[in-house]
Amino acid sequence: MSSKITTITRQPGWLNKKNMADSLGISVQAFDKWDVTAIAKIGRESFYDVRSVMDNRLQHQTGKQQLGAEQVDPLISYKIDVERLRLTKEQADAQARKNKIGDKELVPVGFMIFALASLSAQLASTLNTVHKNVKRKHPDIGVRHLEAVESEIAVTRNTAAGLADRIPELLDEYIASLDHESG
Secondary structure, eight states, X not given: OOOOOOOOOOOTTOEEHHHHHHHHTSOHHHHHHHTOOOSXXXXXXXXXXXXXXXXXXXXXXXXXXXHOGGGSOTTHHHHHHHHHHHHHHHHHHHHHHHHHHHTTSOOOHHHHHHHHHHHHHHHHHHHHHHHHHHHXXXXXXXXXXXXXXXXXXXXXXXXXXXXXXXXXXXHHHHHHHHHHHHO
């Protein structure tokens, strides 16, 4: 008897509960009350698509109409179209960002923080050995000269090591400068 493991991969247009609630402009708790059936579940995360939300809302509205016409939102069709348009635009924007990343025109901030932190760690490590290399190449160099070089290197090494922690602050400064230039 062989067991076949099937894996579900996240599809374009699927949103997790929080993102779907955000796109609808409601809280996660309000979305839970709608009792929308998830399109898929990967691990502990449930995913929804616009169709399942629309079906749920239309079914909910049909139930309301049966209760009484005064309880029906006369603008529901318009509101659904507005939400569908908004979600479609968000999906198009997300795909455009993904394409720019793929074309290497756009780099996620998380990657840049990782890359710059790695670079600053490498610089700090390399700077740690400079005074030893100078001493090895120039054994006749004076101790006070070597200590002066080592002191300057320590300042630079600490600055390089602290770069990773300053990246969010530098990003904020950069964004502020862009706003200042365009304003």
